[in-house]
Structure formats: structure tokens, C-alpha cells
Amino acid sequence: MLLHCEVRRVFSTTNQSQIQATLPQLSPSPASSFGPVRPVGQVASIDFLSMLFETILDQLFPSQGLLLVSRLGHVIQSSPKARELCQVLQAGAGFASPADRVEWRDLWSLPTQIRTLCKSMIESREDFPNQRVQLHDEIDIEGQCCVHLTGDWVDWGEVEPTYLLISIENRQEVSAQRAAFDTYRYxxxxxxxxxxxxxxxxxxxxxxxxxxxxxxxxxxxxxxxxxxxxxx
Missing domain, CATH: 1.10.10.10 (Winged helix-like DNA-binding domain superfamily/Winged helix DNA-binding domain)
Known part of the structure; x- marks a missing residue:
């Protein structure tokens, strides 16, 4: 929870013009509402969002995976940790095996649990347009880990927020890192x-x-x- 709030703070203080300049125009994908991004026209040569997710946020929050998803369900950006944990969710649900993971990273779609969270976020926005709703889910992958999901709307000054920030945490890993920090501190x-x-x-x-x-x-x-x- 604290990590997610800190991530939102980073987003809120990031230069909005830099972000808006790199967001691709999107057209719906008829195959799947949660398919890959379909850029239309020319995207900015310097992909600021890619740098933000691949390096800055991944270094600031190494135990937390981050996904930026459009209201249409397109994945705009994902951090390396998010892709790793999505693979864990897919494999835990029986959709992928270790041999599939390299191929899946190129042609991946969101795991069912994250799609469900995104849809619930969109529905909650329609039902409660004047309230800021943050949703959570926890998935226990037997024999591996417990994955915690948090969904929130990202406000970049639009009349209506159109992007979802999904954080994905391996609870055991987060707990171990926090315990290690507290062990040193106290x-x-x-x-x-x-x-x-x-x-x-x-x-x-x-x-x-x-x-x-x-x-x-x-x-x-x-x-x-x-x-x-x-x-x-």
C-alpha cells in the first residue's frame, strides 16, 4: 500500500507534457480488448514512458511490478517486474509453462486476475464517477507465492482519468525486503x-x-x- 502511494506520487510529479507527448493514439483491437497496444501515426522518438517504466520505476520500486493500462484495456507500458509476475500468474493459472515464457513475453496478454481487476475499476468509475476508487485483490499461488494487486486511476490533468495504474507485488518478497531493512534499521x-x-x-x-x-x-x-x- 505504501509503495503504491509512493508510485502515484512519482506519477503526479512527473512532467505531464513529457508523458502526454509519448502516449500513443489507440484504436480498439477486435481480437481482444486487453491485447497489445495499437499505435496510430508517429510516436515520439524518445519514449519517455518506456524509460520511466524500464529503468527509473524499476530501480525505485524493485519489489513492485507496475502496469499502465488504457481505459480500452491496452497495455501502454509495463515494468520488468510486472512482466515477471504476470508470467507467474499465467503459469499458476495453468496458461503457461516455463518453456512458453520467452515466446509469451513477446505476445502476452494480461492474466485473467488483472483483466478482472481492470474491468472492475472501469465499472466502478461508471457507477461512482465522483469518487476515487482503489481496488485490491490477492491471489494465492499454491506452492509459490501470494500476489497482491492494486488498481488505481492515474490523473494527468484530463477531464476524466483514462489510464489505470496496476501494481503487482509478491508479498513474500516484499516482506523479506522490508524485514531486511527493519533488521538493519532497528x-x-x-x-x-x-x-x-x-x-x-x-x-x-x-x-x-x-x-x-x-x-x-x-x-x-x-x-x-x-x-x-x-x-x-
């Missing part, structure tokens, strides 16, 4: 770091105890110590 012990990482993933005290082979009381003691260090 000087947590190795065991406290393990407990905090699992707590960041939403595990209960009993689940943490089972995974680390310690008692629930020990988990409570570690959590108390962690919170005390964070308050200092």
Missing part, C-alpha cells in the same frame, strides 16, 4: 528478523511458532522486543 537479532518477516506476511503467532519451531510465548516475547526497538 538492529534486530537474527531470530527477531525471522519472526518479523513472517509477521509482515500476515502470519499469526501460532503460524510463526510452527514455522520456526518455537513456542507461541517465544514469538510474543520477540514481537514485544521488536515493537520496543521500533518505538525507540
Amino acid at each position: 538492529q534486530l537479532t537474527a531470530r527477531e528478523s525471522d519472526v518479523w518477516r513472517l509477521a509482515m506476511q500476515g502470519c499469526s503467532y501460532s503460524e510463526i511458532a510452527a514455522q520456526l519451531f518455537i513456542s507461541v510465548n517465544t514469538v510474543k516475547r520477540h514481537m514485544k522486543s521488536i515493537h520496543e526497538k521500533r518505538r525507540q
Whole structure:
């Protein structure tokens, strides 16, 4: 959630004329409303959005994948992490296998879960035109990871927002990175770091105890110590 808000802040402070100059004109694709971008006419020679997604945002938010989607469902830009997590979603849903991934990266369409989120965002805009709606979804891919989706409208000064910003997070990866940062910042012990990482993933005290082979009381003691260090 905090990462998504920070991404929106980056977008809101980005020069609007630079972005608008690089957005292609789009024509609907009859094959699929969520197919690839169909540029019409000449696109700016310097693709500012491509640089923004491929380098700047990917370095600023390495654990978060980002998709910019038009109201028609065309993918305008995607970060490397977004493409990686989309592959995970496709494979988890049975639509792709590791052997398909290279080919799929060239001819990919959005995973079902993201298409559903985009459609819900568009419908919510129609039902509540005067409210800013942010939608979330969480997909548990058994044996791999838990993927969290966040959808929001991007406002670049248009009369009506026409672009969706979809963030995709691997909860385990985000939790591990946050725990590593907090371990350094608050000087947590190795065991406290393990407990905090699992707590960041939403595990209960009993689940943490089972995974680390310690008692629930020990988990409570570690959590108390962690919170005390964070308050200092």
C-alpha cells in the first residue's frame, strides 16, 4: 500500500507534457480488448514512458511490478517486474509453462486476475464517477507465492482519468525486503528478523511458532522486543 502511494506520487510529479507527448493514439483491437497496444501515426522518438517504466520505476520500486493500462484495456507500458509476475500468474493459472515464457513475453496478454481487476475499476468509475476508487485483490499461488494487486486511476490533468495504474507485488518478497531493512534499521537479532518477516506476511503467532519451531510465548516475547526497538 505504501509503495503504491509512493508510485502515484512519482506519477503526479512527473512532467505531464513529457508523458502526454509519448502516449500513443489507440484504436480498439477486435481480437481482444486487453491485447497489445495499437499505435496510430508517429510516436515520439524518445519514449519517455518506456524509460520511466524500464529503468527509473524499476530501480525505485524493485519489489513492485507496475502496469499502465488504457481505459480500452491496452497495455501502454509495463515494468520488468510486472512482466515477471504476470508470467507467474499465467503459469499458476495453468496458461503457461516455463518453456512458453520467452515466446509469451513477446505476445502476452494480461492474466485473467488483472483483466478482472481492470474491468472492475472501469465499472466502478461508471457507477461512482465522483469518487476515487482503489481496488485490491490477492491471489494465492499454491506452492509459490501470494500476489497482491492494486488498481488505481492515474490523473494527468484530463477531464476524466483514462489510464489505470496496476501494481503487482509478491508479498513474500516484499516482506523479506522490508524485514531486511527493519533488521538493519532497528538492529534486530537474527531470530527477531525471522519472526518479523513472517509477521509482515500476515502470519499469526501460532503460524510463526510452527514455522520456526518455537513456542507461541517465544514469538510474543520477540514481537514485544521488536515493537520496543521500533518505538525507540
